[in-house]
Amino acid sequence: MGSLLNFIFTCKPFGDLEVAAMEEEREDDCAIQHHSSSNSMAPALIALHPHAHCVVVAVGAGLRIFDLKNNIPITTKDDIKHIGHGGVIRALKFEKEGKFLATAGDDKKVKFWNTRSFQCIKTIHSSKKVSAITFSHCSQYLMFADKFGVVYVVAIKITEEGDENINPEPVQLFGHCCSIITGLECSPEMKFVISSDRDFKIRVSDFPKEPTLGAHEIHTFCLGHTNFVSCVAFLGKDEGKALLVSGGGDSTIRLWDYQTGNLHDTFVITMLTEQSGSCEESNGTKSTASVVGMAVAPSGSVLAALSERLEGVLLLRCDFLAKKLIFMQKLLFEEHTCPTSLQFDQAGNIWVVAGAAATIDLGDHVLTPEEITMAETKAQAFSLAAFARVIIVRSTVAISPTDHLHARVDGSHYASIQDKDVPGGERLLSTLQGSQADLTIAMCAAEAAKLSMKNLLSKRQFSFEQRELRKCKRSDRILKGSKHNSLQPETL
Template identity: 40%
Template sequence: MEDATVEEAEVSGGAEFAPALVAAHPLGYSVAVAVGPELRVFNLKAGSAVPLSDDSGGCSHSDAIRAISFSANGVLFASAGDDKLVKVWKTDSWCCIRTITSEKRVSAVAISNDGLYVTFADKFGVVWLVSMGETGGGQEPTDNKPVSILGHYCSIITSMKFSPDGRFIATADRDFKIRITLFPKKPLRGANEIQSFCLGHTDFVSCIAFTCLSEGPSYLLSGGGDSTVRLWDYINGCLLDTCQVRDKVGEILEPNETEDRNLAVADICATNDGSLVAVAIQSLNGVLLLACDLIAKKLSFLKVIAMEKCYIPTSLSSSFSADLLWTIMGASNMPNQATSQLFTRLKVIPHFKNDLLASADHVPSVLEDSEVPHGEKLLLALQGSLDIAKQEEVLASVLAALKVSMHKMLVKKQYSEERREQRKRGRNDKKIKK
């Protein structure tokens, strides 16, 4: 009986789909979407799709992109994923200036606040760093190859962010923990000083985000498979408050949809002043809004912005200079899905700012397709098609997968002893020569 359970878990987790991702330029200049190996960018200032170019001499993405990120000032953009490539782009020309090859698939990527370093995490839980400029400052000379700076001991890193002041790098993993590491002045020598651990989640941590008042200390938000959003004093590793989003979502969904495994937090996004937090949840056709009082250090449920039944956001993003919340739904690596069918659906929520806190009765409406900035031109560039009927045919299978996808990817698979031995013999990891 035990072996049967083990093998069933193995099969159910076999196909790891790749959710669509969205990222807004910090200054509102552009918005980027990643679905499968495709990176799509739209210039919001010029009102046109952006053609991408590559001067790095490396390959284009050939497999699912798992992580995208703008630098703090928006000058650089990084994309990385299952093809073991990390590509760094200059956003003024959208030309790829560096292609870095990882030894394993990449699960998270971040750019230091000064834009001098790109960090990425692989499936083995190791964080690597690459210098984007001259080393200087008495650092060891480098051949611009990635150097490992910290690790999570064989646990997949699900999210990685730099603190607003650039002093710390936060990494979250599927083993319920968040590590806060002091980012050193000479990072090429390693980041060995751990500031704290934020421990409290009872399932995988899927996403983290820093938030702060205009003047004052910053705090950390996290979401996970335990259907909670948590607020942390990350400097001291103290849990300040926990919001059980499952209880609120359970009031909206059908009874058979409220199983714990269906209600993992997929993504979180906070306003500039940290007073408002948007939450995407696996089974929720909409976005949950939380009020965040950083003075009282409290999270509280505010309202739900409902969307059409067939739309469950997989990623959220907002820029510092605009009050638009960008949401996207889509996936690749689905059974019988061809590259030509990499459709996404994009929804935009206006007035994503603290004004929403003033009126609890006012629920902002989602923009219609014709009301989205630049309308059909933007949707065609980022969605891949304007044929909604054709999209729904493809996204129907995505909708079902979204409800269990994160657990398939992040909950540790259980294998029988015989299967474990087979996997060991079949491993093709690249050996590091000392």
């Protein structure tokens, strides 16, 4: 039975089934575009260097980087036409020691940036749009996932002289059977790769000794979410004692033993997000407040989470003894802001970004080199014009790494700081936020981006009649039916 499951979840679709799956994805995309006019917005992302050397904000196809040590903005240098990404950046991540920054997105490119000069040292091409990336803890491999559900691995070798040797050809690691992969992480002990998807699943795969040969063993699944899984992360710093935490479109944050697949705790955020207005959909049904982002503090015990309906941050603490998530604080921002991404720095402060940029739909037709250049230039222009709001939340109470043993809540631990007190001051904010000063633009863009991502990840629900009609239109059934009719006479 185990080998059958491994075969089902690792092999790629083929033949008529692949055509059917692709057509269904196109139907879903059409429905999304029809359902929401915010389809053309992409959320802003933020990442901090592991040693606090710099902070990076991605808005649309553009990267905005500020050197925290020298208090100056940084300009990237690309290896291809000096233009950077030609489409929206959907994922960015620093390597564990901060030697590289990896970025990827809708232009089907994964770029490696040397963080000493922010020169792009390698561009890797993907066959599909990239939705998630992560580095292994040994920093020898980069893994990225595409919207068709395939995870690839790229080998990285550092020579004795310090030069980087990155394999330009990615190798397939495993697949999720045509489901958009939303999260990708390596376990602290480097034994497993955690991947989450749009179809409510969290898969725990054995990380092989030779990843370039593929990861064919499924260790377990963490099943319990009733809607898409939007993000995953690890709580705890002790090797072998870490717990997995996940957030999803079902308004829950869940705590898992990822080695056994057991669910320890479920924290429902619905009551905490009602301040942001109505929870009614256009059809009158009750909707859920999706978890759209998470970050873990350096201590490994505090979790910060974003919800699509919360103009602020939720803070939880993990009690590792009781294996429970304990509510700490709901921090609301004074200004009307819809955060889209967040991350902790070394000091335990939370960096939050809100904003979005317009995207360009290139369609499925083959573009000429001139059309590609025009599209890339337009994407960069959209990113330059976009405004992103950056807010820093500072811890007001010192939290030691052992505080999680008591899981005690003594009131508010975090508060947002004034712009004048931000490290780097006005220079940092102008670099990361952009030239526009209208906060309403960033707020509206962030709301549109969140709705767009939710529509993309939510699985559509069909009535019995709709399901039967879709079955009749499936390409594999039509093809088989035509072959059958051509070989055999019609019978009553």
